[in-house]
Amino acid sequence: MKHHYVIVLFALIVTSSMVSFTSYRATEHEVNEDMSQALALALEEQQSDVINADTIQVFNRNLRMEALRGKAMLAVDTRQGFRPRPQCSIATILALSDQRPAMVLWMITMLWGTFWLWQQRKHLPLDCGYGGLMYAENDRRFYDAQGEQVKLTPMQLQLMEMFWQSPSHLLTKAEICNTLWPKKDDANETLYTLIRRLKPVIEQHSNLKIESDRGRAYGLKVN
Numbered sequence: 001m002k003h004h005y006v007i008v009l010f011a012l013i014v015t016s017s018m019v020s021f022t023s024y025r026a027t028e029h030e031v032n033e034d035m036s037q038a039l040a041l042a043l044e045e046q047q048s049d050v051i052n053a054d055t056i057q058v059f060n061r062n063l064r065m066e067a068l069r070g071k072a073m074l075a076v077d078t079r080q081g082f083r084p085r086p087q088c089s090i091a092t093i094l095a096l097s098d099q100r101p102a103m104v105l106w107m108i109t110m111l112w113g114t115f116w117l118w119q120q121r122k123h124l125p126l127d128c129g130y131g132g133l134m135y136a137e138n139d140r141r142f143y144d145a146q147g148e149q150v151k152l153t154p155m156q157l158q159l160m161e162m163f164w165q166s167p168s169h170l171l172t173k174a175e176i177c178n179t180l181w182p183k184k185d186d187a188n189e190t191l192y193t194l195i196r197r198l199k200p201v202i203e204q205h206s207n208l209k210i211e212s213d214r215g216r217a218y219g220l221k222v223n
Contacts, residue, residue, distance in 0.1 A: 068096065
């Protein structure tokens, strides 16, 4: 099933790109034809290949595409005997091309990509859970029984992972302090603050509570 999402996403990206490119190339062809006929008329009128201010004015006046006037330019092509050559920027051609169908397809592509990512997240491999809480190792996130992510600070997440990886879900104060604050001589107060702020978050999203074991350890226990 996962491959179907990827195939559809890839097909949408290719289709969007092709529609955008096709519109661009069609407009580019129209622009080149318009500039070529305008240049031919301008050179015929002045009867010279020398570019001057009048040439540019006549050239712009003979452009059929009104939106192109003032944006098309004349340059000297040294490869063809210094003959004048019309040119137009890619941005101008892109602006003149009809990109609305491509934009609609790109919006559909983005929506499908978002839906696919949501499906990926929804089906992340979770452990069997403990006390109504589940942990997705792939993205290092905890989820409640309804599949909603439990939002934790980086330090809270690290402590919860330590509790989770412990077979008994019990950690001594020394274990926690040495892991989280290895360079701090006395981290007891910092640990107390961390535990105090983590408790209501865990209790809100699960049937678990963090209990102190005779002041020497902390553990996750089911209510």
